Structure formats: C-alpha cells, structure tokens
Amino acid sequence: MQIERLHRDFGAEISGISLIDAVSSADAFTKVREAFEEYSLLVWRDQPVSDDIQATFSRGFGPLELVKVGSVGHGTFYSRMNNIGTDGSIVPSDDKAMIVARANQLWHTDSSFKRIPALASVLSARVIPTQGGETEFTSTRAAWERLDTSEQSRLRDAIAIHSYATSRNKIDQNMMSPAEHAALPPMRRRLTWRNPTNGRCSLYLASHAGAIEGMSAQEGAALIERLIERATDPAHIYTHSWRPGDVIMWDNRATMHRGRPWGGDQPRSIVRTTISASRQDGLDDVLPELWPQRAAA
Ligand code: OGA
Ligand code: MN
Numbered sequence: 419m420q421i422e423r424l425h426r427d428f429g430a431e432i433s434g435i436s437l438i439d440a441v442s443s444a445d446a447f448t449k450v451r452e453a454f455e456e457y458s459l460l461v462w463r464d465q466p467v468s469d470d471i472q473a474t475f476s477r478g479f480g481p482l483e484l485v486k487v488g489s490v491g492h493g494t495f496y497s498r499m500n501n502i503g504t505d506g507s508i509v510p511s512d513d514k515a516m517i518v519a520r521a522n523q524l525w526h527t528d529s530s531f532k533r534i535p536a537l538a539s540v541l542s543a544r545v546i547p548t549q550g551g552e553t554e555f556t557s558t559r560a561a562w563e564r565l566d567t568s569e570q571s572r573l574r575d576a577i578a579i580h581s582y583a584t585s586r587n588k589i590d591q592n593m594m595s596p597a598e599h600a601a602l603p604p605m606r607r608r609l610t611w612r613n614p615t616n617g618r619c620s621l622y623l624a625s626h627a628g629a630i631e632g633m634s635a636q637e638g639a640a641l642i643e644r645l646i647e648r649a650t651d652p653a654h655i656y657t658h659s660w661r662p663g664d665v666i667m668w669d670n671r672a673t674m675h676r677g678r679p680w681g682g683d684q685p686r687s688i689v690r691t692t693i694s695a696s697r698q699d700g701l702d703d704v705l706p707e708l709w710p711q712r713a714a715a
C-alpha cells in the first residue's frame with residue numbers, strides 16, 4: 419500500500435490496495451484509518467466501483483446514514499445525484515436535480531444539519547462530463563491552525579446553528595418540501611471539532627451554518643462568511659478532476675467541499691455513501707448537548 423500526498427495541507431492518494439482489500443484485513447484497515455485521520459481526504463484511482471463495493475468499504479468506518487427525505491435514494495444508503503432523466507435524456511436546468519447540483523456548489527460539509535453529523539463521505543463518479551464538474555476541497559483543520567491563538571480562543575467554544583434550510587434558501591426559497599422542513603430542524607454545533615485520535619481541531623463550518631449563538635444575525639452570518647472565505651483561499655484548495663474509476667473519501671469533521679459547474683448538455687452521475695459520526699470520532703466535542711462528557715481540550 420502506498421500513500422502519496424496530494425496537497426501541502428491535506429489529502430493523499432492511496433494505491434496498491436483496492437477498496438475492498440482496505441477493509442477486509444485488520445492490518446490494512448488500521449493503516450487506511452490512520453491515513454484518513456492524518457490526511458482527511460483519500461483518493462483511490464481505477465476502482466471497479468459498484469454500490470455494493472462502495473457500501474462495504476464505507477461501512478468499515480462506521481454506521482451508514484440513510485438518505486434523507488426529499489433526496490433521490492431516500493431511505494437507502496445511496497445518495498444519487500445526476501442530471502439524467504428516466505428516459506435517459508439530460509434534465510432541464512430548472513429540474514430539482516440541477517437545483518441540488520447548484521446547492522452542492524456552495525462550500526459545505528455533508529450532513530452538519532443532521533441530528534447526528536457525518537464523520538465521512540465516500541463519493542464515486544459513475545458518469546463524468548468531458549469538461550468541468552470537478553470537486554474542490556479545503557482543509558478546515560489547516561484553516562483552524564492558520565488562525566492566531568487569540569482568534570482560536572475566541573472561537574473554540576462558539577456555537578453555530580446549522581440548518582438545511584439555510585443553504586437551500588441561498589439557492590431557491592421554494593426548494594424544500596414541507597416534509598423536509600419537518601424532518602430537518604436547526605441544530606446546534608460547536609464551531610470547532612477536535613479529533614480525539616490526534617488532538618487536532620478543525621473549524622466546523624458549512625453553507626448550512628447561518629447563525630452564531632450570542633451574536634446578532636448579521637454579525638454571526640458575517641463571521642461565518644469570513645471564516646469560509648479564509649478557509650477557501652485558492653492556495654489552500656485541492657481540485658479533483660474526476661476520472662472513471664475514482665473514489666474519494668473525505669473527513670467531514672476536517673474539510674469542506676463544493677462541486678463545480680459543467681456544461682448543461684453533458685451527463686454527470688455521482689453516488690455518495692455517508693458515514694455517521696460516533697463518540698470515538700469526537701462527537702462529544704461538537705455536540706453541545708454532550709459536552710459534560712467531552713474530553714479536555
Ligand atoms: C457531495 C457533493 C459535489 C460534486 O456529493 O456531497 O457535494 O462535485 N458533491 O458533485
Ligand atoms: Mn457534499
């Protein structure tokens with residue numbers, strides 16, 4: 419198994435071991451899990467991907483999320499995002515699938531708005547446009563470590579409110595159904611998440627975060643925007659240009675990502691599996707409700 423760094427801040431390409439082999443031997447898995455904790459973003463190339471392979475690999479890291487109400491794949495492990503209609507034609511730009519794609523083009527971390535936030539996401543691109551459609555990533559751990567210590571001590575215990583409606587409203591006020599509104603109330607999250615395996619903190623930010631407790635709406639939104647801007651400075655971005663057979667896994671505690679646009683006449687189909695965070699992943703640190711049990715920082 420080889421590990422090759424992708425960006426100064428984070429990310430590594432794993433080669434010499436397939437996705438399935440990575441979770442079927444305890445020795446291999448220990449190394450992959452260590453690489454995940456260290457690099458936050460792991461890329462595999464040339465994998466024979468199927469839903470089964472993707473789910474088996476993903477489950478090695480923890481319990482899988484079920485896709486939420488209102489998304490394609492609801493109630494399964496597979497979030498399917500594509501612009502291909504049932505008759506095989508490309509959907510028009512006002513189709514829900516394209517609105518979802520535009521929302522994914524805001525910097526975010528997956529499932530920060532869910533009752534239990536996500537540890538990691540695994541994404542495979544099944545159909546790739548010839549141009550565009552890249553996915554960009556940044557390390558929010560590196561972003562945290564770039565802040566000076568006075569900013570860090572001011573922000574470490576801040577609490578942000580994450581809501582799916584916050585990010586969707588930036589794209590289309592009518593995007594969410596009543597069932598989605600009912601299933602996805604706003605959630606309180608610490609603005610930082612400490613990784614218990616190495617003690618390193620990251621900013622826990624997303625387009626789903628809209629307010630900061632104890633700040634005016636305007637002040638909180640401005641702080642979130644400024645922190646996202648600083649985290650996503652071009653020098654700190656890794657851009658993934660997809661090739662068939664690529665699979666990427668990222669740590670939602672320590673990264674943000676966004677999709678990039680592509681030509682509206684080109685098909686694109688991606689499938690995501692998402693792993694829920696557990697106590698061993700530092701959940702007590704990020705959920706204010708669990709703070710009495712949290713480890714000392
Ligand atoms: C996702 C996501 C971006 C993309 O799958 O979680 O944000 O490039 N994807 O499609
Ligand atoms: Mn995403």
